[in-house]
Amino acid sequence: MREIGAREIVFFLCLLALILLLGIGSAVWLIALLPRYYLSDLRGVALVAAAVVLGYVYAFAVYRLFLRLLPLHQGAAAPGSRAEFAANVNILFYLLLFNSLIRTHFLPLPLLRLVYLALGARLGHNTYSAGALLDPPLTRIGRNSIVGHDAVVFAHVIEGDRLELKPVVIGDGVTIGAHAVIMAGARIGDGAIISVGAVLTKDSVVGAGEIWGGMPARLLKKTAAASDAAAS
Incomplete structure (x- = not known):
């Protein structure tokens, strides 16, 4: 197995930082819109839940944008090629973001279908x-x-x-x-x-x-x- 290079890791981490920034920022903004008496003591829990859900929504959007800019090349990927770069970044997306989501038995099948469609299936x-x-x-x-x-x-x-x-x-x-x-x-x-x-x-x-x-x-x-x- 080829080693995933530093440039792929840095590129992915930049995308991950963007996803986290958008997810947490959107969650804070939404919770702030609610009157103070809404959620009361559950405000922190709601903030975390909203950040997770919105984070995945933005992850799907950023991933699809990544695929549009760097589509996966069918066939062998030569070392150091653009095809290898796209494939390795794709692997990082799955290892760090999507694998735990699609391998869980928590999501009902209709929702899991939507997840696969969002990922390009x-x-x-x-x-x-x-x-x-x-x-x-x-x-x-x-x-x-x-x-x-x-x-x-x-x-x-x-x-x-x-x-x-x-x-x-x-x-x-x-x-x-x-x-x-x-x-x-x-x-x-x-x-x-x-x-x-x-x-x-x-x-x-x-x-x-x-x-x-x-x-x-x-x-x-x-x-x-x-x-x-x-x-x-």
Whole structure:
């Protein structure tokens, strides 16, 4: 694994300072607008809660601005390149800000969906993730799909000194079982099922209506709907 350089750390810390300044400043301003008898002894608690919530709101906004200015480059990131810089800053965002938020089981699924959308994931109608989408900007999931409890979907490859980003594309009506792992570059067709605990290795291609399972995952069979469609 490559070391994250000083310039990436300094850049991220500047963005973090901006987020904290905006979050705390906005919270203080909002609390100050309330009459003194509102909240009474809970004023300090309200200030902290407002700062946390507003801090994350600003974090989402700053992160999306960062992605617009320095979009993540798909493919291998050469050492010292702009692509590596963007990827490393993205890693810092997740390690220090977003990982604890998306890996918590406290947030209800509809709210977690909004978090993923705010982070740049493309999720179709009625699609939810009870697992962790570790690279939302590089994750696309169609309609009526579900990522099971504690499943993990990631779009990065770190192998020794090699760093590469590969999008994950998941179709409509897909079911990803609990504790499954979907690695970078995977393509999953409509109506497919990835079994509980399966490990879908990088660049795997799952056809529409196929059921995959195991470690590493392999084709087990086709769903009844897919088999009927093939027969007709």
